[in-house]
Amino acid sequence: MAILGLDEKEYFARGHRACAGCGESLALRLLMKVAGPNVVVCHCTGCMEVVSTPYPETAWEVPWVHSAFENNSAVASGVERALKHLGKEDTKVLVLGGDGGTYDIGLQCLSGAFERGHNITYVCTDNEAYMNTGIQRSGATPFGASTTTSPAGKVSNGKHEGKKDLMHILAAHGSPYLATASVGYHTDFLRKVKTALETKGPTFVNVMVPCVPGWRIEPEATIKVAKLGVETGATPLYEIIAGKHKLNMPVDSSKLKPVEEYLKMQGRFRHLFKPEPKTAELQAIQQGVKDGIDRLKKLSDLGL
Numbered sequence: 001m002a003i004l005g006l007d008e009k010e011y012f013a014r015g016h017r018a019c020a021g022c023g024e025s026l027a028l029r030l031l032m033k034v035a036g037p038n039v040v041v042c043h044c045t046g047c048m049e050v051v052s053t054p055y056p057e058t059a060w061e062v063p064w065v066h067s068a069f070e071n072n073s074a075v076a077s078g079v080e081r082a083l084k085h086l087g088k089e090d091t092k093v094l095v096l097g098g099d100g101g102t103y104d105i106g107l108q109c110l111s112g113a114f115e116r117g118h119n120i121t122y123v124c125t126d127n128e129a130y131m132n133t134g135i136q137r138s139g140a141t142p143f144g145a146s147t148t149t150s151p152a153g154k155v156s157n158g159k160h161e162g163k164k165d166l167m168h169i170l171a172a173h174g175s176p177y178l179a180t181a182s183v184g185y186h187t188d189f190l191r192k193v194k195t196a197l198e199t200k201g202p203t204f205v206n207v208m209v210p211c212v213p214g215w216r217i218e219p220e221a222t223i224k225v226a227k228l229g230v231e232t233g234a235t236p237l238y239e240i241i242a243g244k245h246k247l248n249m250p251v252d253s254s255k256l257k258p259v260e261e262y263l264k265m266q267g268r269f270r271h272l273f274k275p276e277p278k279t280a281e282l283q284a285i286q287q288g289v290k291d292g293i294d295r296l297k298k299l300s301d302l303g304l
Contacts, residue, residue, distance in 0.1 A: 012028045039062050179204070215267065
């Protein structure tokens with residue numbers, strides 16, 4: 001960590017109860033290296049809240065507030081205003097939530113905090129389902145993924161809907177800085193967290209964090225799967241800075257790896273390949289990836 005110029009101290013300490021290979025716990029460890037000690041963390045219910053704070057223990061070495069799914073950003077808004085009243089505006093307010101507490105249940109309060117312009121940084125650790133309560137589909141679950149509430153079987157090939165475009169929903173609120181990231185690309189993720197924390201106003205980072213049991217992957221495959229998400233364009237890396245798009249990855253969709261390489265590593269998509277490949281569904285996913293990358297490239301090229 002010293003090589004990257006990061007604090008040697010672990011502010012998200014070892015001894016928590018996350019699964020082996022958990023991408024989410026790795027993301028928290030990394031981002032807290034950037035956030036440092038002068039921060040208040042507001043964290044809603046979810047996997048990381050459960051594994052890091054089994055009473056009377058805690059893995060957190062900074063002030064930490066447990067919020068409900070639905071009011072995380074409202075609690076953070078109150079903390080930010082309290083710090084301002086006390087003259088402690090140099091203390092950062094870091095808001096953490098999974099995709100269920102961000103894309104879905106907490107979206108109303110998140111929208112309110114961004115509309116009011118609170119000086120907070122929200123990091124969504126996105127593993128694309130409600131993993132803590134049994135791997136149910138969320139608004140972040142991609143098309144075709146099998147979950148316990150969008151199961152693949154004889155009459156269904158997994159989730160029928162695509163992933164909610166939360167980045168552009170928040171961009172429409174006038175946020176000065178938003179970014180996507182991946183736990184597979186540490187340096188890029190750390191830079192984006194640092195930028196978000198140093199930018200005044202409501203900022204947002206959505207980091208992709210593979211879930212071993214939810215994605216049905218091997219613990220040692222977490223980083224490889226995360227990298228493939230970027231290399232295939234399934235989980236693109238980009239920023240929206242003062243309303244303008246900037247891609248942080250290869251921008252030619254024809255040069256990306258086939259999305260099947262990413263899907264085949266995950267048990268949640270196994271039904272798309274067995275007993276024989278589901279050609280129509282796979283083509284739809286590949287076309288969706290191409291269209292998404294081409295759209296981001298166009299926005300970036302036009303300076304929008």
